[in-house]
Amino acid sequence: MIGLVVFGAALLYLLISIxxxxxxxxxxxxxxxxxxxxxxxxxxxxxxLVLWDWLQTVATQEFYCAKDSGFTKH
Known part of the structure; x- marks a missing residue:
């Protein structure tokens, strides 16, 4: 049921954006x-308005995965 609410809100936001x-x-x-x-x-x-932090989150996650994942190059 909550999925229908989220889907409806996403459709409403898409309509407003258009x-x-x-x-x-x-x-x-x-x-x-x-x-x-x-x-x-x-x-x-x-x-x-909705996805302002997505690019920063992806960049930060990739940085920390590369830096702190425990893999080393030989």
């Missing part, structure tokens, strides 16, 4: 700005 990106593109076109840049910027902001 609306925000489309709004940014429409705003950019209406004001003579680059629609691609504004759309990409809006998509990046929406992505960063």
């Amino acid at each position: 609306v925000v990106v489309l709004w940014a593109i429409r705003y950019a076109r209406g004001n003579g700005k680059s629609a691609k840049s504004w759309g990409r910027g809006a998509a990046f902001v929406m992505y960063s």
